[in-house]
Amino acid sequence: MSVPSSAIVAVVIPCYKVKRHIQSVVASVGPEVHTIYCVDDACPEGSGDFIEANVSDPRVRVLRHAVNQGVGGAVMTGYRQAISDGAAVAVKIDGDGQMDPTLLPQFIAPILRGEADYTKGNRFWDLRQIKQMPLLRRVGNLGLSFMSKASSGYWDLFDPTNGYTAISLPVASHLPMEQISRRYFFETDILxxxxxxxxxxxxIPMDALYGDEESGLKVGKILGEFAFKHARNTFKRIGYSYFLRDLSVASFELVAALALLLLALFFGGWHWWESAQNGVPTPLGTVMIATVAAVSGLQFLLAFVGYDIASVPRRPLTGVLVPRRQA
Known part of the structure; x- marks a missing residue:
């Protein structure tokens, strides 16, 4: 799959403890890429100095952080520089050798054809390849993928923590970069x-590659943090999409669902507690009111979810948005 020579393509590589792999990663980046931004994120190994001393590829530019900002901060620095330099698309890959640079054209092509604004890898596309992924990662990705669908609104995507991505830089220039998570939540927050x-x-379908690298993403440490941030983004997205930016039938379905479910919970719960305290059965009419409210609330909630799933964005912004100047 070829990339038009007129398209200015950049690669952003966050560099933090990647000295063992960075030379081979850069060497594997194909000629379709014009500039490779290696962002030394205050690396204790001195990745920036190592790259300048040992990598002769003229496309490589080293950007440096005086203070570690995390993978999200490093990627945002690369995006800003690529936008300033007039690039059209930026691809983010890691410097640890887990991502195959020969797949770059597949990530870039949908954006250049005007079919997408952002592409991301999916290691679960080919079920035969999933066995290569450690079991803990498989289980973690399943849970994170469901939470990400609700918080991002992209119900048709999977593998949300996949860091192999490409973005249209006119679209990236309109992102609130100062608000995007800087650490491991970066990939799902940007969605x-x-x-x-x-x-x-x-x-974009891709295979999982695992070598001698060590992942800094520990499921036990980030599970609670991710759950909280996903819940926060879910509420914010629903507020933006259904009550601030627009008011649709789904907005009323959600209000009705919440009202009915709360009625069932508190009305039914109160009368159940009262009957238990007095040692008498709950009146049939009271039970029916709570039951009908709960069933009706669930129906309205399912209708809202169905509307939300059908509302996944389908019209690309690429080619419509004018790049915004970065500070």
């Missing part, structure tokens, strides 16, 4: 931000 812009996101 939430893209949905608020109604950007089109497409999954």
């Amino acid at each position: 939430f931000r893209l949905n608020t812009m109604r950007a089109v996101v497409v999954d």
Whole structure:
């Protein structure tokens, strides 16, 4: 799959403890890429100095952080520089060798064809390849994928923590970069931000590659943090999409669902407690009121979810948005 020579394509590589792999990663980046931004995120190994001393590829530019900002901060620095340099598309890959640079054209092509604003890898596309992924990662990704669908609004995507991504830089220039999560929540937080812009996101099938690298993402440490942030983004997205930016039939379905479910919970719960305290059966009419309210609330909630799933953005912003100057 070829990339038009007129398209200025950039690659952003966050560099933090990647000295063992960075040379081979850069060497594997194909000629379709014009500039490779290696962002030394205050690396204790001195990745920036190592790259300048040992990588002769003229496309490589080293950007430096005086203080570690996390993978999200490093990627945002790369995006800003690529926008300033007039690039059309930026691809983010890691420097640890887990992402195959030969797949770059597949990530770039949908954006250049005007079919997508953002593309991301999906390691679950080919079921035969999933066995290569450690069991804990498989289980973690399943849970995170469901939470990400609700918080981002992209119900047709999977593998939300996949860091192999490409973005249209005119679209990236409109992102609130200062508000996007800087650490491991970066990949899923940017999906939430893209949905608020109604950007089109497409999954790209890819295989999982695992070598001698060590992942810094520990499921036990981030599970609670991710659950909280997903819940926060879910409420924010629904507020933006259904009550601030627009008011649709789904807005009323959600209000009705919440009202009925709360009625069932508190009305039914109160009368059940009262009957238990007095040692008498709950009146049949009271039980029916709570039951009908609960069933009706669930029906309205399912109708809202169905509407939300059908509302995944389908019209790309690429080619419509004018790039915004970065500070």
